[in-house]
Amino acid sequence: MPDFIVRSLITTALGFCLALPAFAATQPDSYITRALDKPVPGGVAVVDLGSATDAPKASYQGKPVLVIKEQGNRWLAIVGVPLTVKPGSQQLVAKDASGSRNLAFVVGSKKYPEQRITLKNQRQVNPNPDDVKRIEGEQVVQIQAYRSFSPGTPSNLLLDKPVDGPLSSKFGVRRFFNGEERNPHAGLDFAVPTGTPIKSPAAGKVILIGNYFFNGNTVVVDHGQGFISMLCHMSRIDVKVGDVVPRGGVVGRVGSTGRATGPHLHWNVSLNDTRVDPAIFIGAFQP
Structure with a gap:
């Protein structure tokens, strides 16, 4: 069974927490990141949520985001980026036992025919x-x-x-x-x-x-x-x-x-x- 499959249950979604500063999201050199991280309008951003014993929660534009366990206790958010999003910095809200934080990720450009x-x-x-x-x-x-x-x-x-x-x-x-x-x-x-x-x-x-x-x-x-x-x-x-x-x-x-x-x-x-x-x-x- 692939190492990105996790059986933890995630039952609630996190709302925006706008009072916190944004931190740049780091990208682990992982198979899932290499395969899926295509952060363009209409694409997917893979955002590293760090290590935690329990599954963190994440949201983007007020909607809950898919979170998976990647390696050890490291968690990744798999974020759908709307076609309408303009290139530039975007923010994901993450929450775990240590509290809430905003993680920034960058959306590139793509021209469609x-x-x-x-x-x-x-x-x-x-x-x-x-x-x-x-x-x-x-x-x-x-x-x-x-x-x-x-x-x-x-x-x-x-x-x-x-x-x-x-x-x-x-x-x-x-x-x-x-x-x-x-x-x-x-x-x-x-x-x-x-x-x-x-x-x-x-x-x-x-x-x-x-x-x-x-x-x-x-x-x-x-x-x-x-x-x-x-x-x-x-x-x-x-x-x-x-x-x-x-x-x-x-x-x-x-x-x-x-x-x-x-x-x-x-x-x-x-x-x-x-x-x-x-x-x-x-x-x-x-x-």
């Missing part, structure tokens, strides 16, 4: 009033799922690809549908045939399933401590809410439901309610 997509269904570009009402309701339940923070530690942080196939769209791409700009691409798209089995990238619990206007048939898996996978556009869902799935367990089949121009899998990864580049977790990140 553009993608232009033509859709035959104009409602998928400019939804009508009934569509908008549906979309708003769907967004509420999806946001609730992204904000889940269960106490368990993920079975693995280096994830398995949910399908084997070529990437058709990368994370962070500025998207133009029928010439109109919409939100940046929040995940990875894999171009694979309809019916291809979709596997869970890590063990977890199914916390949401549904058929949504944009995402089509969707499964959301909670891997622990705010580490969430969303898998979209399925032709079929093979799990139900509450199911515990193993790493590699099949959750559904590839399709083209929702806003899709053909069969493919869209995969989101979220940390601390922040969509981050899944390529980081499969060793495919490009600066």
